[in-house]
Amino acid sequence: VCTSRFWFNYRHVANTLSVYRSVKRLGIPDSHIVLMLADDMACNPRNPKPATVFSHKNMELNVYGDDVEVDYRSYEVTVENFLRVLTGRIPPSTPRSKRLLSDDRSNILIYMTGHGGNGFLKFQDSEEITNVELADAFEQMWQKRRYNELLFIIDTCQGASMYERFYSPNIMALASSQVGEDSLSHQPDLGIGVHLMDRYTFYVLEFLEEIHPASQTNMNDLFQVCPKSLCVSTPGHRTDLFQRDPQNVLITDFFGSVRKVEITAETLSLDRDVPGLESKLPEEELATEPLKYAEQLPVAQIIHQKPKQKDWHPPGGFILGLWALIIMVFFKTYGIKHMKHVF
Amino acid sequence: GYEITFSLLNPDPKSHTVDWDIEGAVNRFVKPVLDKLSLVANFSVDSQILYYAVLGVTPRYDKESSSFLLSAHSLPHVINPVEARLGSSAASLYPVLNFLLYVPERSHSPLYIQDKDGAPVSTNAFHSPRWGGIMVYNVEAPASPQASLPVHVDVDMARVMEVFLAQLRLLFGLSREEVPPEFLLESPGNEGLADWELDHLLWAHTVENIATVSTTLTSLAQLLDKIGNIVIKDDVASEVYRAVASVQSAVTELSLGHLLAAFQASKDAVTCSERAFFDPSLLHLLYFPDDQKFAIYIPLFLPMAVPILLSLAKIVRETRLRKKEPTKMD
Numbered sequence: 001v002c003t004s005r006f007w008f009n010y011r012h013v014a015n016t017l018s019v020y021r022s023v024k025r026l027g028i029p030d031s032h033i034v035l036m037l038a039d040d041m042a043c044n045p046r047n048p049k050p051a052t053v054f055s056h057k058n059m060e061l062n063v064y065g066d067d068v069e070v071d072y073r074s075y076e077v078t079v080e081n082f083l084r085v086l087t088g089r090i091p092p093s094t095p096r097s098k099r100l101l102s103d104d105r106s107n108i109l110i111y112m113t114g115h116g117g118n119g120f121l122k123f124q125d126s127e128e129i130t131n132v133e134l135a136d137a138f139e140q141m142w143q144k145r146r147y148n149e150l151l152f153i154i155d156t157c158q159g160a161s162m163y164e165r166f167y168s169p170n171i172m173a174l175a176s177s178q179v180g181e182d183s184l185s186h187q188p189d190l191g192i193g194v195h196l197m198d199r200y201t202f203y204v205l206e207f208l209e210e211i212h213p214a215s216q217t218n219m220n221d222l223f224q225v226c227p228k229s230l231c232v233s234t235p236g237h238r239t240d241l242f243q244r245d246p247q248n249v250l251i252t253d254f255f256g257s258v259r260k261v262e263i264t265a266e267t268l269s270l271d272r273d274v275p276g277l278e279s280k281l282p283e284e285e286l287a288t289e290p291l292k293y294a295e296q297l298p299v300a301q302i303i304h305q306k307p308k309q310k311d312w313h314p315p316g317g318f319i320l321g322l323w324a325l326i327i328m329v330f331f332k333t334y335g336i337k338h339m340k341h342v343f
Numbered sequence: 344g345y346e347i348t349f350s351l352l353n354p355d356p357k358s359h360t361v362d363w364d365i366e367g368a369v370n371r372f373v374k375p376v377l378d379k380l381s382l383v384a385n386f387s388v389d390s391q392i393l394y395y396a397v398l399g400v401t402p403r404y405d406k407e408s409s410s411f412l413l414s415a416h417s418l419p420h421v422i423n424p425v426e427a428r429l430g431s432s433a434a435s436l437y438p439v440l441n442f443l444l445y446v447p448e449r450s451h452s453p454l455y456i457q458d459k460d461g462a463p464v465s466t467n468a469f470h471s472p473r474w475g476g477i478m479v480y481n482v483e484a485p486a487s488p489q490a491s492l493p494v495h496v497d498v499d500m501a502r503v504m505e506v507f508l509a510q511l512r513l514l515f516g517l518s519r520e521e522v523p524p525e526f527l528l529e530s531p532g533n534e535g536l537a538d539w540e541l542d543h544l545l546w547a548h549t550v551e552n553i554a555t556v557s558t559t560l561t562s563l564a565q566l567l568d569k570i571g572n573i574v575i576k577d578d579v580a581s582e583v584y585r586a587v588a589s590v591q592s593a594v595t596e597l598s599l600g601h602l603l604a605a606f607q608a609s610k611d612a613v614t615c616s617e618r619a620f621f622d623p624s625l626l627h628l629l630y631f632p633d634d635q636k637f638a639i640y641i642p643l644f645l646p647m648a649v650p651i652l653l654s655l656a657k658i659v660r661e662t663r664l665r666k667k668e669p670t671k672m673d
Contacts, residue, residue, distance in 0.1 A: 027423035083626060091623045096436055105473065143562035144620065213420050261418045263458050264468040264476060264510050322644075329654045 003077060003114030003123045005039040010194040011185050013041040014055050015113045015155055015201040017063040022208040023109065024067075026256030034085055034100060036072035038114075038124050048192055055197050055205065071098050079129045086137045088146060104145035109153070109254040113201065116156030118179055119164075135165040142168040149242070151254040155200045157182040160236040172242045172249075174222070176200030177233035184232050199231045213256050219246040344385035344437045347377075348475075349507070350429060351498075352396045355448035359482055360493045363444070365390045368500035376508055380515075382603065383544055387437075391430070398445065399424035402454055408463075411447070411454045413479075418456070418469050421477065440514060441475035442507045446482060446496065453481040468506045476510035478503060515544065545606045549597060552609035556590045559616040566625075579622045586615035 002016040020035055042053050042064045053064040072081055084090050085100050102108055114121055120128040141147055152173040154162050159175030166173065176183040176198065185195035186202045197205075203226040211217055223237050223246070239246050349369070353361050369388055377386045398421045402411035413421075429441055447454040455463040456479060470476035480503065482496050517540050560583065567575070589612035596605035 027420070029423060029427040031426070080626065084623065087626065088621050089623045089626050090621075103473075140562075140566065143566075144559070213423075259419045259422050259471045259474065261415075261422075261469050261471050262513070263415065263418075263456065263464050264466045264470050264478075264506060264513065325651055325655070329651050329658070332658045333654065 001036040018205045030069045036077045038077040113155040131165045173238040181233045219249040349390040351392045352445045358449035363498040372504040443477040470510040549609045552613045556612045582615045582619035
């Protein structure tokens with residue numbers, strides 16, 4: 001998720017696209033990736049090299065590539081949409097690529113970048129998501145078993161504050177800087193005119209370039225990436241909510257996709273002389289409903305559309321007290337006897 | 344519901360022209376199984392042929408058997424490169440089960456799958472839980488080297504379907520069990536699963552559904568307790584009531600032994616509770632920590648409150664003065 005707009009935040013889009021590219025290279029298909037970019041850098045009119053997003057100042061690596069699939073773009077990247085994707089409370093008309101269709105055996109990697117502060121992350125320069133909201137969203141995901149294990153990486157200033165409030169099990173978090181520190185960008189490119197990447201993600205990308213789908217590197221190595229000498233800020237991590245020891249967690253558990261596979265040892269013996277069946281009439285039409293996903297017509301909503309009755313509620317205590325105060329002052333100032341002339 | 348997709352992968356169309364009578368095979372072999380399983384879920388079937396789709400792994404050549412081998416630990420890496428081309432994301436919103444038939448290229452024929460001990464697998468197939476299965480179909484090399492390419496291949500659908508349906512059974516959790524010799528086990532036959540296996544499936548799903556509904560409704564209630572700001576719409580409330588009624592009837596039906604009715608009730612309960620829990624209107628965005636409340640309301644109300652409080656003080660002083668005055672004037 002990249003949450004920043006505007007051309008000078010080029011590096012956030014480059015960060016996100018680098019992680020996207022690594023994850024795709026290690027085997028996760030687009031149908032399993034939800035990519036949210038808040039602004040379009042590749043086709044930005046200020047981009048001197050259109051249709052490219054580079055991550056290194058020698059323009060070695062075009063992370064935009066040929067097959068980027070952005071699911072939420074531009075103004076669709078809002079706190080509301082992000083929380084909807086996480087918790088699954090999506091309107092029925094949303095296409096499959098915009099949904100997080102995970103189940104209780106899925107490992108989820110969430111990478112967020114942008115501008116942040118102590119306890120919040122700024123979305124699009126107009127709104128923010130707090131660490132409490134994020135923790136609550138993860139708790140709702142846990143309640144519905146929408147993840148098996150979750151790895152949360154955040155590259156913003158004071159990033160460690162975002163994972164302080166997590167309380168759901170099986171979450172591991174990594175941040176590029178501690179509270180009170182700023183995450184710095186790596187290097188500017190004089191040809192393009194902006195900073196290309198943030199330091200933490202740059203070193204993470206270098207680390208990930210060495211990983212291939214069968215690699216056995218574990219999470220402890222990822223924690224060592226970007227020490228203070230290179231990164232200026234101190235990366236932090238949180239593993240207390242995680243059940244397994246980070247030593248035993250493979251990088252490819254989250255960044256790649258290695259499926260469990262079983263050899264098929266048995267066959268079904270079929271009677272080959274079965275003639276083609278004429279279509280039998282179905283005996284009973286059992287009305288079965290789709291189990292989890294959208295249904296076409298929200299019948300319940302239509303039935304319950306009564307004419308809007310605005311229920312009148314007596315005003316709450318605070319408002320009542322305020323109005324009582326104002327009215328008292330009014331009467332005292334103008335005197336009661338004058339009211340007779342008003343009426 | 345589930346969506347089943349049969350795909351034929353032909354990476355070498357120059358050498359093999361593969362024909363498979365998928366429609367006939369589906370009608371003859373797959374339909375009876377799905378009809379029997381239709382009590383459990385809805386199924387829709389489609390098929391496709393993909394050309395130039397290669398496996399992501401290069402098989403090794405084994406001189407002893409003069410064949411190519413795919414070892415067991417390279418199998419997990421086969422699926423991902425192919426998945427992108429399967430088009431399952433455009434198919435539907437239901438979970439997709441993919442069954443792939445791979446005809447190896449001429450330069451890699453024959454291709455066998457090795458299990459962990461190194462022996463070639465008899466079915467030449469493997470499957471992945473919650474995803475589907477892949478079978479490798481070897482084509483014999485043409486008798487004479489001068490045979491014209493491409494070689495026409497007619498796939499033996501019965502052999503293929505035997506493996507695919509076995510994988511389907513395994514994906515649903517029905518495996519062949521060992522029984523002591525005194526017992527006679529009803530064989531699945533052409534319908535793919537025996538009646539007792541269907542009952543077992545229904546029963547397992549019913550119990551699972553009831554457990555899911557309980558946890559969903561409990562967590563929904565907890566959510567509402569924690570966050571008082573959420574407004575529950577009427578249709579969400581009616582879904583919750585219906586879910587509770589359905590789950591209660593499911594439990595009673597289960598205790599009475601009416602498996603089918605219990606399953607239907609539990610399925611209804613799961614649908615209603617999921618719809619209630621995942622209703623888009625339940626998103627709570629209005630999280631106001633105390634310091635934000637102060638930060639917003641104080642600049643608004645403090646300037647307004649200052650003259651009011653001062654006048655209040657004045658009123659109190661005047662009242663007290665007036666109370667004292669009559670005694671003074673006397």
